[in-house]
Every structure is written in structure tokens, then in C-alpha cells.
Amino acid sequence: MYFNIVNMVFIVNTLLMAISSITYPVIPLYIVGSGLGIVLAGIVTSIASIASFSSQIIWGYISDRIGKRSRVMLYGCIIMVLFFSLATIFSNNILVLLSSYILSSVGSAAVGVSSYALIADISSRDLGKNMSIYWAGGSLGWATPLLFAGWLLKTYGVMSIFLISLLISSMVLVLTIAIIFIDRDIAVKSNRGGRWSVKPIINLMKNKAFLALYISSFMFMVGDVVKNIYIPQYHAYRVGLGESLATAILSLASWFEIPAILLFGHLLSIVSGVSIYIASLASMALYLYFNSVVGNFITASIVMASYSIVWASYITSVSVLVPITVDAENRGLALGLVNSNFALANIASNIVISYMVSSYGYNQTFITVATIMLALALFIAIAFKLSRPSS
Known part of the structure; x- marks a missing residue:
């Protein structure tokens, strides 16, 4: 069944x-x-x-x-x-x-x-x-x-x-x-009774492991916004590939993601979910950095295709880590909070990223966000070492 x-x-x-x-x-x-x-x-x-x-x-x-x-x-x-x-x-x-x-x-x-x-x-x-x-x-x-x-x-x-x-x-x-x-x-058994309350959200945010996942997931999604919006602009107008090629390159990662996700699903039975998650944050940083030095169609395609590894390692590991860091009766809320980070990143980051691009250029923006991602990877490694969730 x-x-x-x-x-x-x-x-x-x-x-x-x-x-x-x-x-x-x-x-x-x-x-x-x-x-x-x-x-x-x-x-x-x-x-x-x-x-x-x-x-x-x-x-x-x-x-x-x-x-x-x-x-x-x-x-x-x-x-x-x-x-x-x-x-x-x-x-x-x-x-x-x-x-x-x-x-x-x-x-x-x-x-x-x-x-x-x-x-x-x-x-x-x-x-x-x-x-x-x-x-x-x-x-x-x-x-x-x-x-x-x-x-x-x-x-x-x-x-x-x-x-x-x-x-x-x-x-x-x-x-x-x-x-x-x-x-x-x-079915999930709930012990909350009939009243609606923000207490479950507060309790989730007191969970150090979940809070670390939530914050780092939001920042990962900021990187995803950069990938979906600003990197195609960079490819089209700075590298000179044009809009058609830039959007075609963007779709490349999605096709490679399918086998990559299945691969990481298998790896999760061998390698710690925490290790794969930390690697996903670090790989996002590398992806953004490599985009800052893209100069032609071939390099743009190779770097974009590599995003399949970035996304696959992230989505499989976070999907395993969130359920095991929270109680079963808060699982839907926890997954909703993490999953909503894509929308939150679109709302919150576009103004900041667009200002950075207009003020400092695409390359410097990519490098800045990449540096933040590397720092986050280190932060998560420390946070999970202290909280030690099962994985």
C-alpha cells in the first residue's frame, strides 16, 4: 500500500x-x-x-x-x-x-x-x-x-x-x-485540542536544529532566486548569449536534477543527511562563485548543469532532516515553514539583490552571496554538532 x-x-x-x-x-x-x-x-x-x-x-x-x-x-x-x-x-x-x-x-x-x-x-x-x-x-x-x-x-x-x-x-x-x-x-495524532495557537511555531523556533535548518534554507533559496533571475540576466546581457540561449541554459539543470536527486536519495542511506546538507550549502557557494567567472556558452552551460548537484543534495537532505528534528504532530507546519522559504526569498531578497547588482555589478553580487553561503555552511556544521540530531 x-x-x-x-x-x-x-x-x-x-x-x-x-x-x-x-x-x-x-x-x-x-x-x-x-x-x-x-x-x-x-x-x-x-x-x-x-x-x-x-x-x-x-x-x-x-x-x-x-x-x-x-x-x-x-x-x-x-x-x-x-x-x-x-x-x-x-x-x-x-x-x-x-x-x-x-x-x-x-x-x-x-x-x-x-x-x-x-x-x-x-x-x-x-x-x-x-x-x-x-x-x-x-x-x-x-x-x-x-x-x-x-x-x-x-x-x-x-x-x-x-x-x-x-x-x-x-x-x-x-x-x-x-x-x-x-x-x-x-494519520498524525494531534494533542492540541480545538484552539488555534501560534505556540507550535514558537516551539519550533526554540528547536535549535530546526532553527538552523530554517535560517540556512532561507539563505539557500536566496541563492536559488539569484540562479533563476539574475544569472540568466548575466548570461543574456553581460556574457552576450541573448535571451533565448540564456533561458535554454536555465532549463538544463532541471533535466540533470532528476537522476541527481535519485542518486542522493540512495546516498542518504550511506552518508549522514547532515553532511549532505552542509555540502549542499557549500556547493551553492561554489556554484555562485563559478558563475562570476563564466565567459561563454560552454562555461555557462557546464556551470548551470552543475546546479543539478546543488539542488539535489539540498532538497533530499533537508527533506529528511526536517521530519527527524521535529515531533510528528508538528511535521506539516515545519515542512510548510521550510518549503515557504522559496516564496519568502522571492519577496524579501529581490530588492536587496537588484540593488547590489545595480550598485556593484553581477560578478561582485555573486561573490558576496557565495561568501555568505560558505559562512552558513560552517555555521550549520557547528550548530548540528552541538545539537546532534539523529540522521
């Missing part, structure tokens, strides 16, 4: 990340291409990030209280289907379209964090293997639509983007209903 659930959640995460891949980069392109301006595109992206950030924490908390992750996944699917339907029907109404896009992220957050926690609940013995399967699906889902999303928008318009998102979210809904029928033995 557990094997079937892991496979089904793998498909769910693949489809969920496909929705993100087909909307996250394309909707801002549509806004700018429609003559509505870069400012509006930035505002919509920021609001969607805020909605995703807060929703992942809230849904993680709710999934802990309810105890059934699949039920929260169902709520998220209904929200996605509802708002993607509205966006498809009223695609000519820009207000409805953009509002639906933002609100659909609330649903995707519910499915994402609950499916993540469900994998963690299944088996502590096979946690590394199961998480690697889960995140390999995420990379597959992210990489595939990048091949045709821009062409789809240009050829068939924005309605096609939301129609495909509606079809995919409907598939996720069907899979979630199937999971509900077969995961009856997987």
Missing part, C-alpha cells in the same frame, strides 16, 4: 510542478506582452508569492491539526480547479484572470505542503528514498512545460495556459481522491 501511495504522490508532485512551470514564468510574460507594464507584473508576482508563503504555513498547520494530509490535499485541489475554471472562462477579463492566478496558488500550496508531509509520514526507514522519488517528480514536472509554455502562450493565448492548468489540476483531484481511499492507516 505504501509503495502505491509513494508512486501516486510522485505523480501528484509532477503534475503540481508542471502547473507551476506553465504559469509562474508565463503569466508575467503575458502581463508585459499585453502592454500592462513590468510594474504590474512585479506586483502580481509579489502578491502570488505572499499568498504562497502564508498559505504553506497555514495549510501545514491545518494538516497537523486534522491529522489526514490527503484531506488537505483535497481542499487544495478544489481551490485550484475552481480558480483555473474561472480564469479559463473569463480569460478576457484581466482582473478575474490575475485574481484567479493568485488565488490558485493558495490551493497549490495546500496540495504541495500536505503531499510533502504525507511522504514524511509514510516510513522513517525509507524516508530518503521516498523523498528522492517525490522530488524527482517535481523536477520532471518543472522541466517539461518549459519546453513549450512560451510557444503555447504565443500561439493560442493565455486561455490555453489556464485550460491546461485546469486539466492538470483535475487530474491531481482524481489522484487525491484515490489516495484518500488507500491512506486510511496514515
Whole structure:
């Protein structure tokens, strides 16, 4: 039964990340291409990030209280289907379209964090293997639509983007209903009673091991923002590769991530999760540093491909370390907090990074962030040595 659930959640995460891949980069392109301006595109992206950030924490908390992750996944699917339907029907109404896009992220957050926690609940013995399967699906889902999303928008318009998102979210809904029928033995017992409280968050932040993971995870995601936004700019405009080549190079890492994630899932049964996590922070620093000396298409491609190792080592190790550093009844909240760091980094770091780039240039910005990442790797090594969580 557990094997079937892991496979089904793998498909769910693949489809969920496909929705993100087909909307996250394309909707801002549509806004700018429609003559509505870069400012509006930035505002919509920021609001969607805020909605995703807060929703992942809230849904993680709710999934802990309810105890059934699949039920929260169902709520998220209904929200996605509802708002993607509205966006498809009223695609000519820009207000409805953009509002639906933002609100659909609330649903995707519910499915994402609950499916993540469900994998963690299944088996502590096979946690590394199961998480690697889960995140390999995420990379597959992210990489595939990048091949045709821009062409789809240009050829068939924005309605096609939301129609495909509606079809995919409907598939996720069907899979979630199937999971509900077969995961009856997987439940988290909550001792919180009926009251809502911020105490679980406070308790998590008092956990030194979790706090170290949370802070370093946020900084890693700042590096990920640099990789997704500023490194393509550097490749396109400073190295002189142009926009098409720069975006093509960006998709390279996603394909290499799939086997890399499966490899690190296997390594977690041999090597300490803490060691792999520290290595992921250090490798992010090296990745950013090497980008500061990229000078042509070949070196840009090689360095970008190496990001697959950076991401794979991070996502597999953090997915194992978070569940074992917190109590089972706080697992959904803890994973929601860590997973929401991607959205938080997008909200918080863009202003700082863009200022650094405009003031000091791309190269110096990459080196500065790389130096911070190396310092963090050392900090985490010390923090985990003191707290000594099991791994």
C-alpha cells in the first residue's frame, strides 16, 4: 500500500510542478506582452508569492491539526480547479484572470505542503528514498512545460495556459481522491485540542536544529532566486548569449536534477543527511562563485548543469532532516515553514539583490552571496554538532 501511495504522490508532485512551470514564468510574460507594464507584473508576482508563503504555513498547520494530509490535499485541489475554471472562462477579463492566478496558488500550496508531509509520514526507514522519488517528480514536472509554455502562450493565448492548468489540476483531484481511499492507516495524532495557537511555531523556533535548518534554507533559496533571475540576466546581457540561449541554459539543470536527486536519495542511506546538507550549502557557494567567472556558452552551460548537484543534495537532505528534528504532530507546519522559504526569498531578497547588482555589478553580487553561503555552511556544521540530531 505504501509503495502505491509513494508512486501516486510522485505523480501528484509532477503534475503540481508542471502547473507551476506553465504559469509562474508565463503569466508575467503575458502581463508585459499585453502592454500592462513590468510594474504590474512585479506586483502580481509579489502578491502570488505572499499568498504562497502564508498559505504553506497555514495549510501545514491545518494538516497537523486534522491529522489526514490527503484531506488537505483535497481542499487544495478544489481551490485550484475552481480558480483555473474561472480564469479559463473569463480569460478576457484581466482582473478575474490575475485574481484567479493568485488565488490558485493558495490551493497549490495546500496540495504541495500536505503531499510533502504525507511522504514524511509514510516510513522513517525509507524516508530518503521516498523523498528522492517525490522530488524527482517535481523536477520532471518543472522541466517539461518549459519546453513549450512560451510557444503555447504565443500561439493560442493565455486561455490555453489556464485550460491546461485546469486539466492538470483535475487530474491531481482524481489522484487525491484515490489516495484518500488507500491512506486510511496514515494519520498524525494531534494533542492540541480545538484552539488555534501560534505556540507550535514558537516551539519550533526554540528547536535549535530546526532553527538552523530554517535560517540556512532561507539563505539557500536566496541563492536559488539569484540562479533563476539574475544569472540568466548575466548570461543574456553581460556574457552576450541573448535571451533565448540564456533561458535554454536555465532549463538544463532541471533535466540533470532528476537522476541527481535519485542518486542522493540512495546516498542518504550511506552518508549522514547532515553532511549532505552542509555540502549542499557549500556547493551553492561554489556554484555562485563559478558563475562570476563564466565567459561563454560552454562555461555557462557546464556551470548551470552543475546546479543539478546543488539542488539535489539540498532538497533530499533537508527533506529528511526536517521530519527527524521535529515531533510528528508538528511535521506539516515545519515542512510548510521550510518549503515557504522559496516564496519568502522571492519577496524579501529581490530588492536587496537588484540593488547590489545595480550598485556593484553581477560578478561582485555573486561573490558576496557565495561568501555568505560558505559562512552558513560552517555555521550549520557547528550548530548540528552541538545539537546532534539523529540522521
